[in-house]
Amino acid sequence: MTAPTQTEIELQAAAFRRLQKHLMEDRTDVQNIDMMNLTGFCRNCLSRWYQEAAAERGIEIGKMEARELFYGMSMDDWKANYQTDANDAQKDAFKTSFAQNVKE
Template sequence: MTQTKDIDAQTQLELEAAAFRRLQQHLMQDRTDVQNIDMMNLAGFCRNCLSRWYQEAANARGIEMSKDTARELYYGMTMSEWKANFQTDASEDKQERFKDAFEANVSHETKP
């Protein structure tokens, strides 16, 4: 990411981390009503993507982290708890659109 002239690298890193934490709070506390499938269908990413990117960043630094661990760290609970508390059933139409969105935005990231 390009650094602005007046912000040193450490401050920029801290600002980026703060923005990530605020996004996490927004998605995990403020807008639990927004479904992952809707996010994926509209934006091409969801909470699971964010937790996967967290896992990938950890793994790139030599920190062993499983998908389930990353999700629990990001969600602040297990996936089964999240689903029980916040996930609703998705219509057939949403599920079909999700397949397309996943293929366009995620599948290529996970292929070697």
């Protein structure tokens, strides 16, 4: 596989920023647990991937710092403003989805 061109990198970055805006501004009603259960990833996964990409480049970013960079606010603020309590069915589905999709 050939390395992406600068234009491809810029387009990929723009698409990521649009996804981030969509999740953080346009669809704050969509809960992380529902995203994880349906797609196998959520906002927290995206922030973890950001953290992992930084680590590959020798940049150390902590878990909460990566989340704050992605969310544009602290997790406490996000939870207070947008997160709802998960029901038992969501929690059960999450256990399966997390096990299938998150490699620790």
